[in-house]
Structure formats: structure tokens, C-alpha cells
Amino acid sequence: MSYENYEITQGWDEAAFGSFTSEQAAYYSAELRRCGLASSQHLHVLDIGFGNGTFLGWCRNKGWQCDGVEINDRLITRASKHGYITKNNVSDFSFDSLQKPYDLITAFDVLEHIDRNSLVPFLSSLDKVCSPQTLLMLRFPNGDNPFSMPIQNGDVTHATAIGQMMLRQVAQLAGFEVIALGGPCQPLRGTSMSRRLLLAVGNPIRWAIGTIIKHLFMGGMPVTFSANLLAVLRRSNATTASTCLD
Numbered sequence: 001m002s003y004e005n006y007e008i009t010q011g012w013d014e015a016a017f018g019s020f021t022s023e024q025a026a027y028y029s030a031e032l033r034r035c036g037l038a039s040s041q042h043l044h045v046l047d048i049g050f051g052n053g054t055f056l057g058w059c060r061n062k063g064w065q066c067d068g069v070e071i072n073d074r075l076i077t078r079a080s081k082h083g084y085i086t087k088n089n090v091s092d093f094s095f096d097s098l099q100k101p102y103d104l105i106t107a108f109d110v111l112e113h114i115d116r117n118s119l120v121p122f123l124s125s126l127d128k129v130c131s132p133q134t135l136l137m138l139r140f141p142n143g144d145n146p147f148s149m150p151i152q153n154g155d156v157t158h159a160t161a162i163g164q165m166m167l168r169q170v171a172q173l174a175g176f177e178v179i180a181l182g183g184p185c186q187p188l189r190g191t192s193m194s195r196r197l198l199l200a201v202g203n204p205i206r207w208a209i210g211t212i213i214k215h216l217f218m219g220g221m222p223v224t225f226s227a228n229l230l231a232v233l234r235r236s237n238a239t240t241a242s243t244c245l246d
Contacts, residue, residue, distance in 0.1 A: 003071050003072045003157065004072070006072055006157065007051075007052065007072060007074055007075055010051070010052070012051065012052035012075075013052075014078055016052060017052050017053045017057075017078045017079070017082060018052075018053040018054070018056055018057030018060070018082055019053075019054070019057055020054045020055075020057050020058045020061075022189075024054055024058065025058055025061075026187040026188075026189040027184070027185060027187055028055065028058050029187070030185035030187040030189075031137065031184065031185050031230065032104070034180075034185060035104075035135055035137065035180070035232055037103065037104060037135070041103070042063065042064060043059070043062075043064045043065075043103040043104055044064070044065050044066075044100045044101065044102050044103050044104075045059050045064055045065070045066040045067070045102065045103065045104045045105070045106065046066070046067050046068070046069065046090075046093070046102045046104075046105045046106070046129060047059070047066055047067070047068045047069070047105075047106045047107075047108075048068075048069040048090065048105065048106065048107040048110055049069065049070060049071075049107055049108065049109065049110035049113070050068035050069070050070055050075070050079065050086070051070070051075065051109075052075070052078075053068075053075075053078065053079055053082070053084070055106060055108065056068055056079065056082075056084055065100075066084070067084065067085040067086065067087075067093070068084055068085070068086040068087075069086065069087055069088070069089065069090055069092075069093075070086060070088065071088060073088070076088060090125050090126060090128075090129060091125060091128070093128075093129050101131040101133070101134060102129055102130065102131070102134050103133070103134065103135070104134070104135050104136075104137060105126060105129065105130065105134060105135070105136045105137070106136075106137045106138075107136075107137070107138050107139070108137075108139045109139060109140065109141075110138070110140070111138055111140040111160070111162055112140045112141050112152060112155075112158045112159065112160055112161070112162065113157050113158060113159060114159060114160060115159045115160060116159075116160050119160065119162075119170045119174075120170055120173045120174050121174075122174075123136075123170060123171065123174035123175075123176060123233075124174045124175060126174075127174075127175060127235065130235050131235075132234075132235055132237060133234075134234070134235070135179075135232055135233070135234060136176065136232065136233040136234065137230070137231070137232055137233075138167075138230070138231045138232075138233065139184060139228055139229070139230045139231075140162050140228060140229055140231075141158070141161065141162075141227070141228055141229075142163070142183075142224065142225070142226055142227060142228055142229045143160075143161035143162045143163035143166065143229075144163035144164055144223045144224065144225070144229075145223075145224075145225045145226065145227065147225070147227070148161075148227050148228070151227060151228070162229070163223075163229075164181055164222070164223065164224065164229065167181065167229065167231050168181070171231070171233050172236070175235060175236050176233040176234065176235055176236055177233065177234055177235075177236045178231060178232070178233055179232050179233065179234055180230075180231065180232040181224075181229065181230070181231045181232070182224050182226070182229070182230065183224050183226030183228070183229065183230065184226065184228050184229075184230040185230075186199055186203070206225060209225075210223070210224075210225040213225070
């Protein structure tokens, strides 16, 4: 599948490259906080599939160095105009040449674009830019949730629906361990009052319905019925306890 004009189909305006909303900023802060990464730290980040540079811009606003990987040459050009170090492939980065190891590697809405046979090789390729302490953060449509199908099927470039069991399997085969897996953060900061009310009322209802479905139809499997899943990985030779996100 070609990504030549992908930025057009997504409505990514070149003039808005690197910009982010207060809601997006609150989300990024919440996810990193949950991983134990403080905003006060000076992090070195690699963002895979950076799109129109939302996360790149947020990291720069924090004073961090954030490099990027994108398959779309137009987006690479946009990022280069703004002074970002970007490549077309992770293999173009060399761990030995980095001034500072990556503290965090992110891939927001990327895994679903990769076919099944390439998932393990993709994660394995990240090993060359990971130190034992590097955290890998992955967000993707929740393949365990039938109500996520509008997200998964809403993009012709989406190739694979991924659930929790598949993610754990792929991570293990690629040499990573899953240290957290569940629904993405839903911070209230930066959101509208209507959104806050929806979360306050909707989250308990979703939890109750999900619990009923899990026990009545799925034998009590630990399935999360969020629209997306958020996984945090670390190289399997690192010592850490496995946890589950709420």
C-alpha cells in the first residue's frame, strides 16, 4: 500500500506541522507520567510514524530531543524544514552513533499498518536503538473490542487487528517484555466540560458492561474494551515487574 498522498487523506496541513492541542498535551503528559517518566527529565525520544509532527512538537516544547521515522517523503521534508532529525527507516539510525541513548521510543497508531508477518521483525529491528532502560510505547486500535472496528476499518492502509494476546506474543518473539498493557490514558485536563461529564458517567458504565461480557461470553479473559490499546515494552533482559494499565 502506497503512502505517497497519505498526508492529504489525513488532512495534515503543512502549516500546522508540529502543533498540538492542550488536550493532546495533557494526554502525552499523562502517558509518560504513568510510565514513570517525569516531564522535568530531559529525554531523548524517537517517534516512529510521526505523521504531522504532533508528538515531535510537544517533545520540542519540553526542551527534549525527539527524532523521527516516517515512510512518507513529504512528511520527512516537512520535519527537516523544522530542524528535526528524521529517517525513512529505523535501520537508518545507529545506536552507536547516538549522542545519548533513547529514553523512549513511541509508535502511536503504527502497528495496525504492519502486516502480521512483519510485526516481529519490526519490533526486533528496534533492538538496535534500545538500551536496557529504553521504554517502548505502542498505541493501536484494540483488536479485542468489536466496537473498535470503525477505527481499524476506517483506513485502507490498516493491515492487522491486534489484541492483547497477539501483542504479548509478538513482543516475546521479538525479545521484549510487556511491562504495561491496557487502555490509553483519558486525562481530564485540557478537555471540555462535556467531555469530562462523558468520561465521568461513561467509564463506570463501560467497565460494568465489559465485565459482564468477559464473564458471560469470554470465560473471564482479561480483555480491555477500550477503543485503543496502549502497550509499554522493555527489552526482555531488563529486570522489571509486569503490570496492567487500568
